[in-house]
Amino acid sequence: MRVCAIVAHPDDEVLGPGGTLIGHADNGDEVAVLILGEGFASRGGPRDEVDRAIKELRRAAEKAAEVMGVSRLGRHNLPDNRFDTVPLLDVTKSVEEFVLDFQPHVIYTHHGDDLNLDHGITSRAVLTALRPLPDATWREILFFETASSTEYNAWDATRAFVPNVWVDVSATLERKVAALAAYESEIREYPHPRSTEGIVVAARERGMRVGLPAAEAFYQVRRLIRWS
Numbered sequence: 751m752r753v754c755a756i757v758a759h760p761d762d763e764v765l766g767p768g769g770t771l772i773g774h775a776d777n778g779d780e781v782a783v784l785i786l787g788e789g790f791a792s793r794g795g796p797r798d799e800v801d802r803a804i805k806e807l808r809r810a811a812e813k814a815a816e817v818m819g820v821s822r823l824g825r826h827n828l829p830d831n832r833f834d835t836v837p838l839l840d841v842t843k844s845v846e847e848f849v850l851d852f853q854p855h856v857i858y859t860h861h862g863d864d865l866n867l868d869h870g871i872t873s874r875a876v877l878t879a880l881r882p883l884p885d886a887t888w889r890e891i892l893f894f895e896t897a898s899s900t901e902y903n904a905w906d907a908t909r910a911f912v913p914n915v916w917v918d919v920s921a922t923l924e925r926k927v928a929a930l931a932a933y934e935s936e937i938r939e940y941p942h943p944r945s946t947e948g949i950v951v952a953a954r955e956r957g958m959r960v961g962l963p964a965a966e967a968f969y970q971v972r973r974l975i976r977w978s
């Protein structure tokens with residue numbers, strides 16, 4: 751089986767479905783990650799500083815991929831926190847190219863109503879690229895939650911992240927934490943949700959809901975069962 755995570759920023763692939771991707775790799779599935787954005791906002795800083803930070807994030811993404819058993823890592827360089835300055839068609843085309851090449855069966859991507867706008871645009875581009883056309887080869891699309899973005903939005907009945915799939919990450923949580931350690935610059939101190947302890951606490955809490963020591967929670971958008 752071919753599995754992929756399509757994410758906005760370097761570190762989202764770990765924060766969201768990291769433990770699950772490791773589980774897939776352990777299971778013998780081919781795992782790919784596509785990161786659409788640069789992941790670093792220039793905020794008017796000197797260009798060489800920005801370039802250095804982006805390079806560092808690229809190296810971190812490679813290291814995290816190695817820890818997680820990701821065999822293919824795709825990168826684009828959409829501007830951080832400014833995906834809305836790029837036509838949605840172009841974002842969708844980047845996803846389409848990747849999907850055409852990798853032909854994934856299972857796709858993990860962002861919940862569409864995260865506070866971070868790049869996450870929402872990524873989610874929309876993925877749904878557009880993977881719309882249910884007659885010759886589609888995918889079998890399942892799932893949304894993940896991203897610490898310090900999904901829960902930061904104002905939730906109401908239509909925008910809340912309401913999971914209906916849980917994946918046991920008891921055996922992979924330690925490696926998820928190790929993969930996150932590659933992103934040194936992105937990790938904060940507990941009780942920030944994007945901290946080592948925060949990631950573990952969240953996994954324990956998700957697990958507890960379904961009788962597991964640790965879990966990652968997903969919203970299954972679409973599952974297609976075909977006999978041929």
Ligand SMILES: [Zn+2]
Pocket residue numbers: 758759762866869896899
């Ligand atoms: Zn992100």
